[in-house]
Amino acid sequence: MSDSTSLPLRYVGNCGVKVSNICLGAMTFGERPKAGVALPGQCDEELAHSLLDKFVALGGNFVDTADVYSGGVSEKIVGSWLKKQEREKIVLATKVRFPTGTGPNDVGLSRKHIMFAVEESLKRLDTPYIDLYQTHCWDDGTPLEETLSTLTDLVRCGKVRYLGLSNVTGWQLQKIIDLTKTKPYEPFVSLQVQYSLLCRQTEWELQDVCKREGLGILPWSPLKGGWLTGKMTRDGGAPAGSRAAWADEKKMFLQSTPGFSTYGNDDKVWNLLDVLQSVAKETGRSQAQVAIRWLLHQSAVSSVVIGAKTLSQLEDNCAAGFNNWTLNEDQLKRLGEASDVPIPYPWEMTWRCQTGRKRDGVVPV
Template identity: 50%
Template sequence: MEDPKIPYRYLGNSGLKVSAICLGTMTFGQDGSRPGCDEASSHALLDRFILELGGNFIDTSDVYQFGVSESIIGRWMEKHPSLRSKIILATKVWGPMDKNDVNARGLSRHHIITEVEQSLSRLRTDYIDLYQIHCWDTGTPLEETLGALNTLVQTGKVHYIGVSNVTGWQFQKIIDLSRAMGLTKIVSNQAQYNLLCRSTEWELLEVCKIEGVAMLPWSPLKGGLLTGKYKRGESPSSDSNSRLAWVEKDKATRANQASPSLSDYADNEQYWELIEAMKTIATVHDATVSQVAIAWLLAQPTVSSVVIGARTVEQLDENIGSATLTLSKEELETLNAKSRVPPPYPYEMVTRLQRGREH
């Protein structure tokens, strides 16, 4: 890891540096519910990302295949103990980990304290670099959640705290209450953000700007919709192992924000115009449409690292290529225009009335 091929960036206003590409591991482990990687393939991805390309940022969650993803990472870590201090390991807590235990979910002190020990055991490490709440929890007082997370930092089991999948007002309340209580500050927000999900900019990105928090986009390719591999009127092959094909096989129960449906965009003219613009830009740079999508994210304010998922080394290498792809101002403006979604009230009105008031 002496000569990284992936540039490093600070994680928000913290002193921690992470690779501009973060290896997301939701694909690690095969439970039959969706396309994934077996352990050998997962370890090959970690070898390539960390040992050969110089990446240092890995993201997982306790709920990914009910701990299997964390366990696969832990067994790889055990084979490379000297690398532990060089790797920034992130995981999350919230999801249901025992269907027969009503307390094995959410953000109560009980679940957080219990589950961090399980994550540490599966990851075969003494500490977690970035511990993130995986969603807001309506059932638990925020003071209880933040107090529990602060305890983990004080005991050294966690080094930094982040959030994921929260609304704008929830995000700001978390930050404000942490500050008022004198607790560990929030350093990152992992949220869906891509050229087909621009609503993240309306509040979440603005809070990140104001508070110095890192934005960590997940689903940069919108589940495959931003790869440019599909043509108008074409459906993913029924025997394909892609996520889009998996969704289409049972769209009624599988389609959601994390797993979108290609057929939902079949008649969306703006989508197809965006893809054509991305193809044109990719040709200029001798790049791929996927690389253009990720490079656009890396050019956005407060983005410290983009969380990518891969099932093969080839997919990983393609995504890594975006880290050194620089788009021109004109190209960025073209992508912004082609993907822009008219903001609803009050965002449109507030933004319009602020013109000329910027510092």
């Protein structure tokens, strides 16, 4: 395999570990134990292992899961595959925060829950350590100092190598970072956050904080539940078996699974999809590849987290990260303009007032 058709590596934020610029997310691995909740297109163990094998063959080394994906089954599947690999060649990420049981302490970022959850994740993953341990969401119920000291202990005892965050607001992210500077807490190296041509709000605060503080952005839902793949049509609706069709049927409109009804009457979205299709034709690439490649052009992005339920889908999405093609300035401009959203106060005013005041590169603090 030539270098141009193998996934290149990037540093994760300001730390010394390198990961493939495409990360294989394992949310599609395993059926959810609770009947009637399973998303369409979930993978059994055999298919998941085939996807993981192919991902590594394409140059991938970065795998992301979470303790709540498929009720822990995702971690078990990744763990059974990991036993057959050279452990040090894989950068393994998982998460903690959401409910893993019915008890009052089976959720959150308390010392009690984190210490229990990390041991359970290590058992399911069948590994002595986790490379990147991420808080899955902000937790109002736990003082930050309690969470930060607990995570620091996990790094210092060797169960975790690096720390990451996910799903926080701008002020929450900055507060967390500032606290790690005031006491000997382990710093965070990454932020996993929703980011795509249909979710540009990440740029309002989170992107700037990551650039200034040296965190790598790991976008999740880069294709917005299939909306950026080209499978949706204004007249045809959502294809049967798609996540958009499932969302409408179940009336479960999650951030990662918007239904057809979410955007079906939005002319701006259809205009974006027209531009995306046009750029895909110009580049000879799929619309999914163009959408993922657009993210790889954005500042502070270290790796894009993709999901896959077939080998062909995995190969197509991974090809977005190869170095044998790119988007030109005109294509980036058209995609940016078509996907841009109105900027509310105070962001609009503060940005407008920075004319002539922007610095190049990282801004010193």
